[in-house]
Amino acid sequence: MAVRFPFLIALALVVAPVAAHGATPSCLKCHPTHYGSLGSCVTCHGGDPRSDRPRIAHHDLVPGRFAWFTVPGSAPTRRGRDLVEQFACRRCHIVAGKGNRLAADLDRLPSGTTGQTIFEAIGNPALLMPQFHFDERQKTDLVNAVLAGAREETAKGGRGKGESPQVVHFQDGDTRRDNVFEKRCGACHRALTRTLGGLGHGAIGPNLSGLLSEFYPKTAEGRTPWGQGPLKKWLDNPRRSRAQTQMRPVTLPEGELEKLVGILTDRQGR
Incomplete structure (x- = not known):
């Protein structure tokens, strides 16, 4: 018992600050409220609003430039969708439920994929993906368009049932092939x-x-x-x-x- 009490006291000291915040997220101690009608801070930005410690509160935080997809009718998302059409991204990718399954299905990205990951992939394309030379704003807009499409498809539910697993070939062309x-x-x-x-x-x-x-x-x-x-x-x-x-x-x-x-x-x- 004597050993257990110090452990419980230490645990209480860690948990108490978290519980004390209750309905008031720690985010608002440093950041002003905006788009409050859309929900809490984590609705758009993720993170952990229970902690005052920045490294914990900001864990997996979605930067503001990659969170516009959560705002209905936002200009970055509209511009990104225009770029998807203009540069025919759906010739290889599925975006917002439409496209070819030649490369990654952007509505069903692996768990842990972040806006920054997508941003970097656009700027450093995989083998056989065209280099479009997008500027910083265009890449950011495309990230928001991709995330918006994935969110919409998730909200619909049911897509993907009965689909075969996708195998993407990134092997370079071989001039010895007889075709x-x-x-x-x-x-x-x-x-x-x-x-x-x-x-x-x-x-x-x-x-x-x-x-x-x-x-x-x-x-x-x-x-x-x-x-x-x-x-x-x-x-x-x-x-x-x-x-x-x-x-x-x-x-x-x-x-x-x-x-x-x-x-x-x-x-x-x-």
């Missing part, structure tokens, strides 16, 4: 595919991941989605569609166009 993309496109382009992984090794031309999906930017004329017909027209004479393009015509022997389309749509067509 039409490597032979005809790989010197200038890259593409991420679900069945063959990363293809191509060039960075002169656009990244062609998800080219034949609804999420890729429209054709050179800007009117129709890419498909087998528009792709054939472009390959036969690119300058007929875009006068200033540097791409030369690509002559495909009979049957190779269908194989190329098969690869880009992840159908068997090597």
Whole structure:
């Protein structure tokens, strides 16, 4: 018993300051109230409002610039969603419930992923991800758009049931592969595919991941989605569609166009 009392006294000294705060979070001792109608401080920023010790109170704290996604209609989140559309992020990623599953599903990021982690990943893209050269504000806006989409999908609930586990191939292109993309496109382009992984090794031309999906930017004329017909027209004479393009015509022997389309749509067509 004599040994136990000192332990209980020490425990009481640790717990008492926490309990004493009750309904008044320690955050408000240093920070003014804002957006109070959205909930408590932790609703947007996380952290531990029970402690006066900054290192404890700020544990896993979400910085203000990455917390705009919690504010309905915030300008950073709107700008981020515009960037998702403008740069066709959904050609490879699922964002807010829509997109291709070629790379990470941004609605279902691993536990522990933070806004800063996403921010750094955008600035230092993985293999086969295009380098968009976003500035600091654009990356911050994209983080808010991604987090807003994930939050909305979580609130809906139920998504993901029955889906197969996703395997993302980040292996670089291999010019020794015997397929039409490597032979005809790989010197200038890259593409991420679900069945063959990363293809191509060039960075002169656009990244062609998800080219034949609804999420890729429209054709050179800007009117129709890419498909087998528009792709054939472009390959036969690119300058007929875009006068200033540097791409030369690509002559495909009979049957190779269908194989190329098969690869880009992840159908068997090597």
